[in-house]
Amino acid sequence: MTFTSRLRVIFRSKASHTLDRLEDPREALDDSYEQLVAMLQQVRRGLADVATAKKRLELQGQEMGARHRRLGDQAQEALTQGREDLARTALERRSLLEGQVASLRDQYTALQQQQERLQANERRLADRVAAFRTEKETIKATYAASEAQARANEAAAGIGSEMSDVGVTLDRAKDRVAQMKARAAATDELLASGALNDLTAPPDDDLERQLSSGATRADVERQLQAMKDAAAGGTPSGSTGGATGATAGGTAGGAAGNGPDGWLSIGRGPAAG
Structure with missing residues (x-):
């Protein structure tokens, strides 16, 4: 309006x-x-x-x-x-x-x-x-x-002049909120893509952000492959240990323990023997 x-x-x-x-x-x-x-x-x-x-x-x-x-x-x-x-x-x-x-x-x-x-x-x-x-x-x-x-x-x-004014004000507020959310999402994407520079970020922060994103994607791919290997269940005997290790690593990285402190193991690799 x-x-x-x-x-x-x-x-x-x-x-x-x-x-x-x-x-x-x-x-x-x-x-x-x-x-x-x-x-x-x-x-x-x-x-x-x-x-x-x-x-x-x-x-x-x-x-x-x-x-x-x-x-x-x-x-x-x-x-x-x-x-x-x-x-x-x-x-x-x-x-x-x-x-x-x-x-x-x-x-x-x-x-x-x-x-x-x-x-x-x-x-x-x-x-x-x-x-x-x-x-x-x-x-x-x-x-x-x-x-x-x-x-x-x-x-x-919900009728009457007063309620009509309230409705107009509410619709306008919703439009402003939607516009602000869209602007925030757009600027986030621009910052993530490097089109906009974050002046408050430390030097070379864009490189760290890209490396972290790449590492996250690689970890997701490893866990996905481990879940596929575990679902297949017919791996060769020579690779049984590797598949078991991958499955264990994926399980340790993707699920928490059963105890009350099990949440501490979320995202962590298997404990050293």
Whole structure:
């Protein structure tokens, strides 16, 4: 795999992870829940504003009611004192005040009805927010469990983007190992043939290596010939001693003794008589 191909695989993997996070339904549910909570807070603020305005009208109506009673008392007191003109003035002001109270009462009634509607909306929205929160957490838990199960199944089956990356990395490592083994074997052959010089070897080491190889081949040929002579079993009487000696030498050189220290005799010739 080339460097560009590796970069392409890495980029696709990172981009896929980023898109998965952006498309995570859990985040979408959290966003929707936050929007509902913001709407509920807005309704509650409106309800508080309406209740405040209603309270102000209520206080103003109480003041008007107190003035209305005071004007009635003043009109009665003026008649008692024989001041009909003052009584008339007090009654005229009380009549004007009654019109203002009627208008204020209409506003107060409208605010009271608006407050009742906002309270009903607030209760419904609060119930909806609570139900959505429960459903949201249930969906998120189900999604998390399903995601974990899917990842476990993908890992067990060897599929999925993560396992694909692992597979690519493993194949690349195997290629590198095979390439290095081939290079090591090739350089060994070149050193053995003398095409490459081992700078760390002592002088004339190539000659020693070739002589040792020749001696090994000669020893193998002698043991092979001894095994052939022993298998033939029909050697002439004049050469019986030589064949026996060759067979004994091959046996001594190719097999170990039966004792626990028999391995010490591997590759050694027959003991001197």
